[in-house]
Amino acid sequence: MIKFPKDFLWGTATSSYQIEGAVNEDGRTPSIWDTFSKTEGKTYNGHTGDVACDHYHRYKEDVEILKEIGVKAYRFSIAWPRIFPEEGKYNPKGMDFYKRLVDELLKKDIMPTATIYHWDLPQWAYDKGGGWLNRDSVKWYVEYATKLFEELGDVIPLWITHNEPWCSSILSYGIGEHAPGHKNYREALIAAHHILLSHGEAVKAFREMNIKGSKIGITLNLTPAYPASEKEEDKLAAQYADGFANRWFLDPIFKGNYPEDMMELYSKIIGEFDFIKEGDLETISVPIDFLGVNYYTRSIVKYDEDSMLKAENVPGPGKRTEMGWEISPESLYDLLKRLDREYTKLPMYITENGAAFKDEVTEDGRVHDDERIEYIKEHLKAAAKFIGEGGNLKGYFVWSLMDNFEWAHGYSKRFGIVYVDYETQKRILKDSALWYKEVIQKNSIE
């Protein structure tokens, strides 16, 4: 049996656009994901978050489920278009939903953990110079974050400024798979810079407000990159893949500079870094209280002269999830050790880890998702090994509490430990939820 520390924070995670629905309710205006999902060909079968899990109306039932599972904390995100439906126009009715949600959580003794930005940028911000491409987005974001701190500051112990800036910049402005769907790498790096800058400015605002008992950090999705062979060129490919996925965000936050090797590589593609202004890196690297780590899989790469990153993905030997991601728990251990060694001794939380598998409701009305139990158990073992070696890991949030809108994949991919029948909105605790309940009760895994 593997025991976890006494106060280990067991949780589950979701995000606003993926579960709430109610996209036109109580003053909310469209986000870039409302626009993107309604654009032909952008999401699986044209799926949108219009209804999703109808969480906006069913939040009490969902908090009941959290209580039933016995989580200590619940990570959700706040929809910016509910709070500021127009530039400079605060919408108290939008904020009231989150006050109701937080009250419900606190009544059940569940710690609210709020992500300020989980990709649902207000459409009005995008309409003003491309959203994160416009340096004014920093100002808009700080106004939004400050209002959250004013209204919810001391009832939310853990604040996360951004979820996965790599996705909201590179995947969204460079690769084009996510909203707003641009395919311009210079834009991707400009967006990344402004997102990171907004993170730093929000942390400064948070510090100035001196909010008792609350902590602030950021959540990065990190994908360890391994060379396909011991050849020097494959090692170089892995270095660039690591810079692309990880160091471009870790270095500015923890070292106060962008990685040199990537600056050199990128300068050939995007020209001048004229969007980096004096003092920006000092702001981006202001001290934070914790690091959120979202981990799903690793990459294995070989050298490829023709690719921008000089790296081409090579499929790994492990089993895959429904997303096609290789299952590699040992890489989570490697990642945590590397973060501890090279970046920070701050408390870390695994703010997302989980998997999509083919889930179906069987005759007995249950969902026997053994593969998901296996996935989570193996990753918890890796986490426990890191903790056992003195690693400062304080908690683990399963992605996700419930099946939800998986972005470009729509509802075709199920990550939840709770099954959602989208026709009826019925929730069914999968075997993984029942198993996780026991893990939390015993604070250990077999």
Ligand SMILES: OC[C@H]1NNC[C@@H](O)[C@@H]1O
């Ligand atoms: O792909 C699974 C998850 N990854 N991190 C961000 C979440 O919004 C995704 O659903």
